[in-house]
Amino acid sequence: MIQAxxxxxxxxxxxxxxxxxxxxxxMGPAWYMIPKPSASRxxxxxxxxxxxxxxxxxxxxxxxxxxxxxxIVGANGTGKTHLLKLPYAxxxxxxxxxxxxxxxxxxxxxxxxxxxxxxxxxxxEDRLGRLVHRQRGRNSCEVRMNFRQSSASFSFGxxxxxxxxxxxxxxxxxxxxxxxxxxxxxxxxxxxxxxxPLYETRHLEFDETWRDTCLLLGAPALRGPREATIxxxxxxxxxxxxxxxxxxxxxxxxLRPFNAxxxxxxxxxxxxxxxxxxxxxxxxxxxxDKGCLFWDEPEAxxxxxxxxxxxxxxxxxxxAGVQVFVATHSxxxxxxxxxxxxxxxxxxxxxxxxxxxxxxxxxxxxxxEIGDVxxxxxxxxELNQSDRFIDRFMSSADSGS
Numbered sequence: 001m002i003q004a005x006x007x008x009x010x011x012x013x014x015x016x017x018x019x020x021x022x023x024x025x026x027m028g029p030a031w032y033m034i035p036k037p038s039a040s041r042x043x044x045x046x047x048x049x050x051x052x053x054x055x056x057x058x059x060x061x062x063x064x065x066x067x068x069x070x071x072i073v074g075a076n077g078t079g080k081t082h083l084l085k086l087p088y089a090x091x092x093x094x095x096x097x098x099x100x101x102x103x104x105x106x107x108x109x110x111x112x113x114x115x116x117x118x119x120x121x122x123x124x125e126d127r128l129g130r131l132v133h134r135q136r137g138r139n140s141c142e143v144r145m146n147f148r149q150s151s152a153s154f155s156f157g158x159x160x161x162x163x164x165x166x167x168x169x170x171x172x173x174x175x176x177x178x179x180x181x182x183x184x185x186x187x188x189x190x191x192x193x194x195x196x197p198l199y200e201t202r203h204l205e206f207d208e209t210w211r212d213t214c215l216l217l218g219a220p221a222l223r224g225p226r227e228a229t230i231x232x233x234x235x236x237x238x239x240x241x242x243x244x245x246x247x248x249x250x251x252x253x254x255l256r257p258f259n260a261x262x263x264x265x266x267x268x269x270x271x272x273x274x275x276x277x278x279x280x281x282x283x284x285x286x287x288x289d290k291g292c293l294f295w296d297e298p299e300a301x302x303x304x305x306x307x308x309x310x311x312x313x314x315x316x317x318x319x320a321g322v323q324v325f326v327a328t329h330s331x332x333x334x335x336x337x338x339x340x341x342x343x344x345x346x347x348x349x350x351x352x353x354x355x356x357x358x359x360x361x362x363x364x365x366x367x368x369e370i371g372d373v374x375x376x377x378x379x380x381x382e383l384n385q386s387d388r389f390i391d392r393f394m395s396s397a398d399s400g401s
Contacts, residue, residue, distance in 0.1 A: 075356075237275050
């Protein structure tokens with residue numbers, strides 16, 4: 001009986017330009033006809049490439065991104081999170097300024113705000129120059145960001161002695177109109193109550209991505225024509241949660257089960273709280289239609305079943321027009337992406353990056369297929385573990401028989 005009350009949703013894809021969505025709830029089936037997401041993202045902030053010289057762990061790399069899914073893998077300490085935070089910081093700064101200003105960006109303002117945002121996101125101790133790749137003597141770094149719209153592309157750099165200033169080469173014609181989303185490894189709904197005003201009035205040892213994401217979590221949920229698209233993405237996640245995510249007037253998040261009263265977020269399993277965070281950001285429109293998602297280890301604290309749902313949700317957002325960047329250690333998540341991209345999300349562009357540390361920094365292998373990047377440490381360690389298991393247990397069983 002309880003299972004019958006759980007909301008179920010499925011979507012049937014047609015060869016035409018619509019998706020037929022059927023949603024079951026306690027009142028019976030409801031039908032929605034919604035447009036398929038457009039393959040074109042003309043005019044949107046699509047990051048096409050990122051060039052880095054002498055920034056943190058990276059001596060010199062050039063990355064080419066897909067408009068859909070981008071996956072970064074590598075051992076601890078190879079700079080995966082830095083590759084997420086660097087473009088996020090610049091894009092978030094642009095969106096923040098776009099909300100405050102009506103005029104076009106100026107070079108002077110860009111130089112000031114990029115430096116401030118990098119410092120707030122990376123949190124170097126005493127000067128911005130500590131983000132420059134370490135070597136004997138002075139050094140300087142350079143970052144090149146190229147977008148679909150060439151007018152949004154620019155580069156900047158700073159020296160190892162820089163306190164709080166960068167030098168911008170060129171300028172952009174307008175600010176970005178939608179904020180990117182950065183999801184850390186930890187869930188945020190339990191931290192949300194009162195966090196933003198506390199962060200803005202006190203010195204806290206959290207980088208600014210936490211504050212930015214809490215601001216987005218607090219935005220009101222969308223209503224109107226886009227609710228059907230939101231339902232397409234969130235219903236499978238809500239089914240796993242067994243309820244809906246609500247933000248109460250007291251400023252706290254709750255899980256509202258389909259067959260019970262509200263449950264406080266601190267009492268909800270941590271893996272479910274990560275799902276709740278994703279549901280909320282889709283519902284508010286932060287992860288809908290366009291924009292960018294940067295997600296650091298989405299698999300953290302999730303069991304394989306929930307990882308499978310997360311993989312579907314990520315690719316669903318890609319199909320809906322969101323450019324996604326993921327850093328992961330999970331071979332299970334990679335395999336799930338491969339399965340879904342082959343059979344359900346064949347139209348989503350994908351690109352993979354494998355990071356490998358060498359004596360003077362980190363090098364990157366990149367390709368459109370996960371099997372073409374080397375070294376794939378996740379797979380190597382999985383095979384090594386299988387070999388150890390066979391040697392230890394299978395050989396013992398054979399000798400005892």
